[in-house]
Amino acid sequence: MIVEVFLRVTLCCLCVTLCLSCSEERSDSKPHQPTHTLVFMDKSLSTNSNLDYVAQKYNTVLDGIVAENVRTTGDQITVYFIHENTAQARALSLTVRSEKDDVGNASPTDVEAAQMAFDLSLQREKARFRKKLAAKLAQQNTGLSNQRTDVLASISLIAEAGADGDPVTVYYLSDMVESMPARLNDQAPRRDFHKTPPATEAQADEWAKADVKTFADLSFGSPTIRIALPFEPTASRKVNNPAVSRYWQTLFGELGAAEVEEL
Numbered sequence: 426m427i428v429e430v431f432l433r434v435t436l437c438c439l440c441v442t443l444c445l446s447c448s449e450e451r452s453d454s455k456p457h458q459p460t461h462t463l464v465f466m467d468k469s470l471s472t473n474s475n476l477d478y479v480a481q482k483y484n485t486v487l488d489g490i491v492a493e494n495v496r497t498t499g500d501q502i503t504v505y506f507i508h509e510n511t512a513q514a515r516a517l518s519l520t521v522r523s524e525k526d527d528v529g530n531a532s533p534t535d536v537e538a539a540q541m542a543f544d545l546s547l548q549r550e551k552a553r554f555r556k557k558l559a560a561k562l563a564q565q566n567t568g569l570s571n572q573r574t575d576v577l578a579s580i581s582l583i584a585e586a587g588a589d590g591d592p593v594t595v596y597y598l599s600d601m602v603e604s605m606p607a608r609l610n611d612q613a614p615r616r617d618f619h620k621t622p623p624a625t626e627a628q629a630d631e632w633a634k635a636d637v638k639t640f641a642d643l644s645f646g647s648p649t650i651r652i653a654l655p656f657e658p659t660a661s662r663k664v665n666n667p668a669v670s671r672y673w674q675t676l677f678g679e680l681g682a683a684e685v686e687e688l
Contacts, residue, residue, distance in 0.1 A: 459499030459521075460592045462490060463583060464558070466516070467599035468506040468566035469574040471619070472655050474598065475563065479655040483598050486653045486688060487558045494594060495551050498524050502554060504561050505582060507599055509573035512581065517561050519554050523547045562598070574604040576673075577616070580640055580680065587646035597652045601673050623668040633675035640680060647683040654687065 464487075466474070474483055494500060504517035523546035525539055576599065587593040602622075605615035616632070623629035652673065656665040670687060677685045 458592060459497060459501070460494055460594060461501045461503070461586045461589075462494040463579075463586055463593065463595045464490065464502065464504045465507050465511075465576075465579050465595070465597045465599060466504060466562060467574070467597075467655075468508045468514075468564070468571060469604070470571050471574065471602055471604070472598075472600050474655070475565075476655075478657050480562075482655070482688075483562055483653060484559065486596060486598065486651075487555065487562065490596060491551050491555045491558070495521055495547070495554055497521065502558070503586065504558065505579065506561075506566065507574060507576055507579070507597075508566055509570040509575060509605075511575045511578035514570075516564075517557060519557065521547070521550055523550055573606065574599075574602060576601055576603045577605075577636070577639075580645065581643065583648055584640075584643050584645050587648060588644070593646060593648040595648050595650045597650070598655075599652070600655055601652060601669055618666075618669055622666050623672055626668055626671045629668040629672040630675045633672045634679060637676060637679040643680075645680040645682075647681050650677050650682045650685045652685070652687050 472479070474480055490502065494502065498521055500521040502517070502519045503515065505511060506514040506516050508514060523543055525543040576597075579595075579597075583593065583595055602618045603616040604619045606617050606620065607614050616636070623632055652670075654665065654670070674685050
């Protein structure tokens, strides 16, 4: 009887181990789901991406974007410029076209060869993507649109990017200073953080929660938000206002962002 129980327990343990092993193998072999990366580059007068510190920081961010988010067929990178007409300022759209050959019934040698061919093609695309991103970062905006900064217009663009259900990661290369001074034909007042920034974190929370109501009918999803500010670590609170950062942390959190990280 004891031997029989021992054999049953041993058999159960063996089955569990095999199931876990198969599960891990399936998880490891599961292909990456295509992702959509949005990059918002500030092209208003308040952000100069050609300054040495800013250029170095932003180019490092672009290196990371290509390394982390260009991995499989269908991955997308879309660049928008932030200025007065952010909603209409799509500057670049890239999609990974490299494909791996079907190796379902191939030999180990053919599988390895197919992987090497895919990796080589992907590396070429990465290099091309990185070059195009660098060109957009360096591009200057000398038009009148550089006088205003409509960061809030990016909200609808993020929602649109996530409409197909693919994971969305968003990068802001911006000082995040919303600056849309009121005009005579404006139906409602806009935020102008150059003229009237939030004075405290409590006020930033209050404003953000009020502004979220503007997007009540929008399906924002749960993107990951990463914000790269153009300020050196020694920048004063007047230059790098923490209440402005708090406004965006609260706004994105209220909208449903999975994560909001300041780089």
